[in-house]
Amino acid sequence: MTVNGRHSGRPTLEEVAARAGVGRGTVSRVINGSPRVSDRAKAAVEVAVAELGYVPNRAARALAGNRTDAIALVIPEPETRLFAEPYFSDIIRGVGAELADTDMQLLLTLIRTPKERSRFAQYLSAHRVDGVLLVSVHEDDPLPDLLEQLDMPAVLNGRRSDLESVSYVDSDNVGGARSAVGYLLGRGRRAVATITGPVDMYVARCRLDGYRQAVGAAGLGDDASLVARGDFTEEGGRRAMRELLARRPDVDAVFAASDVMASGALQVLREAGRRVPDDVALIGFDDSVIARHTDPALTSVRQPIEEMGRTMARVLLEEIAERTSVRRHVVLATELVRRDSA
Amino acid sequence: MTVNGRHSGRPTLEEVAARAGVGRGTVSRVINGSPRVSDRAKAAVEVAVAELGYVPNRAARALAGNRTDAIALVIPEPETRLFAEPYFSDIIRGVGAELADTDMQLLLTLIRTPKERSRFAQYLSAHRVDGVLLVSVHEDDPLPDLLEQLDMPAVLNGRRSDLESVSYVDSDNVGGARSAVGYLLGRGRRAVATITGPVDMYVARCRLDGYRQAVGAAGLGDDASLVARGDFTEEGGRRAMRELLARRPDVDAVFAASDVMASGALQVLREAGRRVPDDVALIGFDDSVIARHTDPALTSVRQPIEEMGRTMARVLLEEIAERTSVRRHVVLATELVRRDSA
DNA sequence: AGAGATCGTGGGAGCGCTCTCACGCACGGT
């Protein structure tokens, strides 16, 4: 049941050429959108392509053209679990949306063991993708450096530090934290505490910075007794909140650097008999599912995750297209989503 | 520059062969694990491969071998949002784990528009993947039929009906619902209601069936006034719960076919002044993040999602390996996770 | 001991593209 052909497969370039009455080269030019083709030839080829239902063979193209038309989305596993839940799918949604009109393929690569990491390095040097999207980079992650060294187009989601050299797309963690704390201060709260993430994570430091900036801008001194260290887990949030309550019984607002920690803090506040938001206002970060389901629902800082995914893909495609290795750094704005907890 | 000289790329099969002092064919046999190679030749090749850091060129292999060593994970978009959030990442985690020791690539394909759907169909007929993993099939989804028609190895996550012909991996929705309801009955609840999903979804019907089986087994009649229809949304859960409360003020337990609906029901119960679990016991389904963060935390039926992902991948690989198209149907057990709501 | 069967092996013939080059042909300028 092959169209009218002798062999049992998909039509090839050659067959299209024969049908259109042109050479292989001309068909190739039309397929790849080269301008140096006469209108007549182009039309003929397009007809033949349509009639035969021709679709280029990716492998052949990759082999001849020395490219792959594929990019990898790399996810270091340990992270995934920690993530605010919709994060992952939102990033993918964004990347997918941006890639939809391209014929780039999206390869998913999970890395959870050192073995898989080195496997991936090998993978990269075998040039099996045209570019890499790296989610949730750690400060001590060697992958970005490897990517840079191999001169492989790459875009990080987040960055390792202020000095990040590899291209990245990040959300404005500092600004988000600052506006959350600013909001609390604006509502007359005076003893505004914060529960931080692990301070060896850049993103945690940024949120703490934002807190400090807002507090400083309000003319309040930097009071260490209002800063408790968490670790982005619920239990960590509980612990930090207990600490805060012990140190500063007068606390009237808390900015937690993640919804998960805020959720933990909320439990402790309730147990301690503090009403939220009446006695203590509470703001989280991430605007995750959790935020909508706690009682009261959490006011939280939303990151434009899907937009980040889209931007990452766009930036990567640009970087692949122009072969120069100009780094791009994009920081997207966050948004304070007001609910009931503050 | 490339003919037989040192070119600037990765080592090729040919170079490995030269270095090992054997022919191209022999190297290929070693690489692909063919048994018909002498130990001596095999050792020599392995040394050469290691020394040169040889990694086979995927495109060349695909072109010559007429396969791709890639499978697609297809996600119909409208669904994704509905999903209990960790679902998606858990499936991916499972698939990834199973694929880790293979050199199969995982391609992610989002389908959100009819245009993308037809694009994907074309993609399939161009044979760009060796197999397909299809998440969250709808009953009227034409994709599985297309897959079957193209004779493309495929595994569904869930099934369209009892008569599903394509291979699938599903969780035991009927059994999960039955055990949840059985648990409620076992604790002495007598007016056990259920909030169903949309009845045009197979999974929703299964959970309703499980409910009916448990109620029937307890010798209680099938009481339509205890069945309220939801739609897997929170608002649907609220509406159904109000309905239930109006019809049966004596209701003392509710089995909701999803955590999201259970969360909605919980709000209505609280507003109505019913204590959970004292007055009304409540069980959800999915064991999602939400379940852990409501107050009280939801007892819920857990699906082994990651295990489903793993199984899907394993089944697909088998199906690709043996070219026969024997269908496989795997149903994995669920587990009742007891928390505070029942 | 001879005839087959079996094994390991090398290398030719592609797989379906892209790249490149050289060939016409139509122009413009002189």
Added chain:
DNA sequence: ACCGTGCGTGAGAGCGCTCCCACGATCTCT
């Protein structure tokens, strides 16, 4: 009229692999 100059074009030469066939060497079995 002449010669460039440019454009559109066809086709050869690979890209790096797998498949397959044929070859000699070894191993059976009568």
